[in-house]
Amino acid sequence: MESPIDSYLRRIHNEIARLKDGAPYSTIPAMAQVDPDSFGIALATVDGQVYEIGDSREEFTIQSISKPFTYGLALEDLGCEAVDAKVDVEPSGDSFNEISLAEGTGRPANAMINAGALTATSLIKGSGGQSSFKRILGTFSAFAGRQLSVNEKVFESELKHGHRNTALAYLLRSFDIIEDDPAPVLEDYFRQCSVLVNCFDLSIMAATLANSGRNPLTGKQVLGIGSVERVLSVMMTSGMYDDAGAWISSVGMPGKSGVAGGILAVLPGQVGLAVYSPPLDDHGTSVRGLATAQRISRDMELHFVRAA
Ligand code: GLN
Numbered sequence: 440m441e442s443p444i445d446s447y448l449r450r451i452h453n454e455i456a457r458l459k460d461g462a463p464y465s466t467i468p469a470m471a472q473v474d475p476d477s478f479g480i481a482l483a484t485v486d487g488q489v490y491e492i493g494d495s496r497e498e499f500t501i502q503s504i505s506k507p508f509t510y511g512l513a514l515e516d517l518g519c520e521a522v523d524a525k526v527d528v529e530p531s532g533d534s535f536n537e538i539s540l541a542e543g544t545g546r547p548a549n550a551m552i553n554a555g556a557l558t559a560t561s562l563i564k565g566s567g568g569q570s571s572f573k574r575i576l577g578t579f580s581a582f583a584g585r586q587l588s589v590n591e592k593v594f595e596s597e598l599k600h601g602h603r604n605t606a607l608a609y610l611l612r613s614f615d616i617i618e619d620d621p622a623p624v625l626e627d628y629f630r631q632c633s634v635l636v637n638c639f640d641l642s643i644m645a646a647t648l649a650n651s652g653r654n655p656l657t658g659k660q661v662l663g664i665g666s667v668e669r670v671l672s673v674m675m676t677s678g679m680y681d682d683a684g685a686w687i688s689s690v691g692m693p694g695k696s697g698v699a700g701g702i703l704a705v706l707p708g709q710v711g712l713a714v715y716s717p718p719l720d721d722h723g724t725s726v727r728g729l730a731t732a733q734r735i736s737r738d739m740e741l742h743f744v745r746a747a
Contacts, residue, residue: 448480448492451734456493461718461726464698469596470500473700478716478727481642482735485709487655495638499715500593502697503535503551503723504641505579505631506559507648507670507678510550512578513562514666525562525616526555528669530676530683535698535723536603538610545614551677551695554607560631561617561624572627576634582647583640584656590633597629604628636701638713645703645711648693671705682722690732691742702728706741 441449456478465471479495513522524546531548533539540547540554547555563571580587597604608621608628617624636644647654648671652662662670674693679686686694692704692712700717702725712735716727736742 442490444482444490445492447738448482448490451731451738452478452480452492455727455730455734458727458730459718461720463700463717464719464723467593467596467600469590469592470699473499473717475718477700479638479714480731481638481713483642483646483655483711483713485646485650485655487646489639489642491639491642494715497715498635498637499699499701499717500590500632500697501579501634501636501641501701502632502699503556504636504695504697504701504703505634506551506556507674507695508579508582508644509556509563509575509631510559510673511662511666511670512575513550513559514669515662516564517562519665519669522559522562526550526558528673528676532681532683535680536607538603538607540610540614540616545611545616547611547616549673549677551673552680553604554611557604557608557624557628558611558616560628561611561619561621563627571623572630575627575631578661579631579634579644581654581657581659581661582644583636584643584654585640587634587636587640589630590635594630594633597632598626601625601629638701638715641701641703641713641715642711645705645713647711648705649707649709649711651707671707674705679724680722682724686729690736691744691746692732692736694732696722696724696728698723700725700728702732704732704736704741706743706746709746710741712741
């Protein structure tokens with residue numbers, strides 16, 4: 440017997456699948472070959488119950504959804520104050536790849552736009568015999584509750600075609616926001632964007648944030664509550680870039696989108712939601728992902744005002 444939540448998800452999946460607007464990301468050639476009809480949804484509760492529908496086990500690259508998790512690791516490693524000195528916590532209202540650095544200091548507005556995310560990545564150092572990237576991948580894997588891997592083809596393609604990010608990293612170096620050679624930082628950043636996940640993984644990553652940093656499947660405390668609080672705050676104000684205001688008004692949960700078509704939303708203390716559908720709107724947000732988050736938020740009263 441299908442549970443009421445499963446049949447509800449089936450119904451809205453059918454309805455939202457009819458939305459045909461938007462186009463998959465095409466700047467990175469290796470990412471262009473995707474099925475625009477792929478569409479998955481996963482909803483994970485803080486006690487580890489997962490409801491999923493459609494292509495919820497199809498893998499795609501995490502892209503910008505990686506940013507809050509690397510930022511969280513930087514906060515855990517260095518503490519808020521040291522991280523704040525490098526990257527601010529103000530919404531920029533700019534698109535994800537905007538060249539927007541504070542005048543004079545070069546400090547990026549927040550860790551969700553690319554300039555701030557590159558900065559956060561630069562703060563992660565190797566330790567205990569593990570390279571910086573191994574530590575990043577280890578953190579993402581702990582959030583997901585399984586060992587994740589990198590799509591090397593997408594990584595190579597980002598490295599070759601990510602001219603804007605390359606320019607940003609060198610600009611950040613010129614302001615001493617990035618203090619070392621930008622080349623390895625760029626490699627780590629492109630690799631973290633190329634980590635393969637599915638909706639199930641993302642829903643657990645979101646539920647781990649919702650569960651004060653403790654993975655509901657493995658029971659592991661992945662991030663301290665102080666870092667979780669900070670990560671969710673920045674996701675709330677800046678996770679959707681220049682669409683952050685409309686997102687928080689209509690969905691009412693901290694969220695993060697990625698250009699491969701993934702999207703996640705977190706309702707603290709309750710659930711993590713993940714959607715995958717490649718066609719994007721002008722903000723680089725999945726069209727069906729946004730529609731699904733709005734719909735589920737409304738129907739299940741997940742907007743933080745109603746959920747309180
Ligand atoms: N790898 C992409 C970039 O840095 C990620 C952007 C995104 O998902 N918004 O341009």
